[in-house]
Amino acid sequence: IAFSLAEQQCWLPAIVHWQSAQELLVSAQDITELVAAVLYNIGTALCEVNEFGKAIGTLKQALQIRESIHGVEHILCAETKQKLAEVYLSMSDYGEALECYSSALYIMNLDPGRYMLEIGIILNNVGLIHYSRGEIDEAQKCYKNAIRSLEMEGEASYPELAVTYQRMGNCSSDTGFTDEAIEQFQESIRLKGLEPNVSGENASDILAIEGMIHNLNGDEEKGLKCYEKALRALKREAPTKKEKIASIQHLIGCVFLIRGNNKKAMKKFEQSLQTRREMSASFVHLDVASTLFNIAFLHQTRNKFHRALRCLEEALKIRKMRLPDSERVANTYEKIGSISVIVGDYDRAEVAFEEALVLRRALDDQSESVALVLHEMGDLYDGLTEYDEAITCFREAMDIRRQRVEENPDDVTASTLYAATLYSMGFTLHNQDIDARALRVFDEALEIRRACLGDNAREVGDTLNIMGFLKAKSGQLDGSLQLLLEALRIRRLNGDLIKASDTYKNIGNVQREQGDGERALLSYKEALALRKEVLSDDHEKVADALIAIGNIKSDMEDHEGAMMGYQEALTIRVRAHGANSDKVASVVQVMGMMEFRAGEHERAKGFLEEFIRIKKASTQEPDSDFVNILFTIGNISKIQGRINEAQEAWAEAFDIFNELGLAEENPKIAKAMKNLLKNRKSKNTEKNKEENNAKSGRGGFLTRGWSTYTGQSEAKFDTDT
Secondary structure (H helix, E strand, O other), X not given: OHHHHHHOOOHHHHHHHHHHHHHHHHHHOOOOHHHHHHHHHHHHHHHHOOOHHHHHHHHHHHHHHHHHHHOOOOHHXXXXXXXXXXXXXXOOOHHHHHHHHHHHHHHHOOOHHHOHHHHHHHHHHHHHHHHHOOOHHHHHHHHHHHHHHHHOOHHHHHHHHHHHHHHHHHHHHHOOOHHHHHHHHHHHHHHHHOOXXXXXXXXXXXXXXXXXXXXXXXXXXXXXXXXXXXXXXXXXXXXXXXXXXXXXXXXXXXXXXXXXXXXXXXXXXXXXXHHHHHHOOOOOOHHHHHHHHHHHHHHHHOOOHHHHHHHHHHHHHHHHHHOOOOHHHHHXXXXXXXXXXXXXXXXXXXXXXXXXXXXXXXXXXXXXXXXXXXXXXXXHHHHOOOHHHHHHHHHHHHHHHHHHHHXXXXXXXXXXXXXXXHHHHHHHHHHOOOHXXXXXXXXXXXXXXXXXXXXXXXXXXXXXXXXHHHHHHOOOHHHHHHHHHHHHHHHHHOOOHHHHHHHHHHHHHHXXXXXXXXXXXXXHHHHHHHHXXXXXXXXXXXXXXXXXXXXXXXXXXXXXXXXXXXXXXXXXXXXXXXXXXXXHHHHHHHHHHHHHHOOOHHHHHHHHHHHHHHHHHOOOOOOHHHXXXXXXXXXXXXXXXXXXXXXXXXXXXXXXXXXXXXXXHOHHHHHHHHHHHHOOOOOHXXXXXXXXXXXXXXXXXXXXXXXXXXXXXXXXXOOOO
C-alpha cells in the first residue's frame, strides 16, 4: 500500500503505512534487511515532503543496519550513502554531501561496470556542488564525466542526462558562452521530451528551460511567459516541490529586474524568499542567501541602504555557514563594503573589504578580483584622507592589472581597468597636492582610454575634466580651458548633463581667473540651467551655481545681482540643510561682507552675527574666519557709535586669536589688537581712518596672509571625484 501511495506522490500516507510496516517487522522478528529497506523508503519519502532532518535520522538508521548485516563496502550501503548525500545537498550542506558521495563512489567504483547510472548521477550532483561554490571549471568537468557514464546506460539515463545538460547550460550561460548554453538547454529539452510522461513537473521543467533560451536570445517577454506557465504548472501538478517553485519565482524576479520593473521584481523575490523559508524551517538553505542578495540590490536602487545592509548581513551568515572561504562570501563582503561607504560607515566598510581581500588572495592572489578589492580599498582610504594607504592599495592593484595587460595587450577590458586605477590614483595624488605627478598619471589614463574606448567615451570626458582642473590650479589657464571645452563637448554628446554642468562651472572659473567676467557669467548660467533641468530647484548643486553667479556679479560690482544670487542660494541651503548648517554659514558670511563693502552696516551686521551664531552652535573649533568676522562686527559697532559692543566683539576675537596660536605667527597683528583694546577712546582722525578702511572693504585685521572672506571668493572647481 505504501509503494502504491508513493507512486501517486501521496507521500504522507505512504510514510504512515511504511512506519506501520516497520513496527510490525521489528516486533515479529530480528532486525533484518527488510527493516533497513523500509527505513530507506521512509527517508526517501520524508525528503519529498521537505522533512530533511527526519530523513537524515531515518536513513542513518538504515545505513547502520546495512553496515552491520552486509559490511561497509556493500552496494546497499553505497546507495544509502548516496541518498543521504542527496538530502544533505537539498539542505545545501555541501561538506556532508561531498563526504557521503565520495564514500558511495568508492564502493561503486569497486565494480563500476554495474553501476554506471548511479555513478553518473553522483558526478552530476558533485558538479552542482562545485557550481554552487562558484567553481565553474570543476563543475563542467564533473558534468562531462557524468555524461560519459550516463550515456553507457542508454534510455534509462535520459532523465538524468537531461538534468546534466541543463546544469551545463547554466555554467555556460554564467560564463558568457551563450551559443553553447542554448545548445545544451535544447539538448536537455529534447531528452526530457523522450520521457513517457511529459506533464506535471517534467512539463514545468521544459517550460522553464525554454524561458532561459528566450532570455539568452534577448526575448525577455517570451521568457517571462514561459516562466509564468512553468510556475502555474508546478503549483498545480507538484505543489510539494517547494525548491523548484522558489527557483522559478526567483527567475521571474530576475527578468523583472533586468527590465527595470523593480516593484514587480521585489514582489517575486519576496515570494521566493517566503517559499524557501517555508521549505527550510528547520535549516537555512543557501538559495535563501541568493534571494536576499537580489533583494538587497533592489533596496540599494531605492536608496534604502540600511535595509540593503540588513539583507546582505543575513546572506553573509548563510554563505559563511554553507560556503566558507568561497567566492560568494567574498562577493557579499565586497557589497557590504561598498554600501557601507555610501552610508558613511567607514569602519564597517574597511572591515568588510579586508575580509574580502583575505578570501580573494586565498582563492587567487593575482586575480582581477583581488585588484578590484584593492581598488575599492584605495578609494575608501582616499575618502578617509589616509593617502599613503590609498596609494599602496592602488599600486598593488595596478601591478596586477598591468600584468594582465602585458600578457594580453589586445584585452580592452584589462586595459580600461588599469586606466581606472590610474585615474583613482591621480585623485589621491591631487589630494596630496602632488599635482604635477597627478597630471602625468591622468595623462597616461587618458591615452589608454582614448585608445580603448574612443575619443568620445564618457571616461575620456571625465579624465579631461580633472586634467583641466589641475592645469587651472597650477595657473595654466589657456591649456586648462582647451581641455575643459573638449570635456564639455564629450559630456554633452553623451547626455551627461550634470557632469556637463560641472564642466561649465569649471570653465566659468577659468574665465573668471582670466578676467573675462562676461564669459564666466554665461558659463555659470549654463551650469545653473542644466542643473535646474535635471535636478530639483532645491538641490545643493543649484545653490552652488547661484553662489558662483553671485561671486562673478560681485566681481563686476553688480551688488544687487550678486545679493539676489546669494539670497536664492541661502534659501535653498536653509531648506536643504537646516538653519545651523555650515553651508548656510558660508553664504551669510559672503552676504555680510558684501553688504559691509556697500556701506549697508546694519544689514551686514545681521548677516555676520548669524554667521557667528551658527559657528557657536556647531561642534567645530573657531578659525581665522571666525576671528575676522568678530572684528568686522566690532568695526561696524564702532562706526555706529556702539563702543561697548565693539570692545566686546574685539575682546572675544582677540581671545580666540590667542587660543588658536595666531599671535605667535602674527606678532604685528597681535600688537595692533592689544593697542586697539587699550585705547577705548580714539582720536577723530583715527576714527575717520578706520571708517574709510571699513568702507573700502577691510573689515578685519587678518587681511594679509589669511583667507579673509570679502565676497571675492576663490574659484572652486568641480572635479567629479
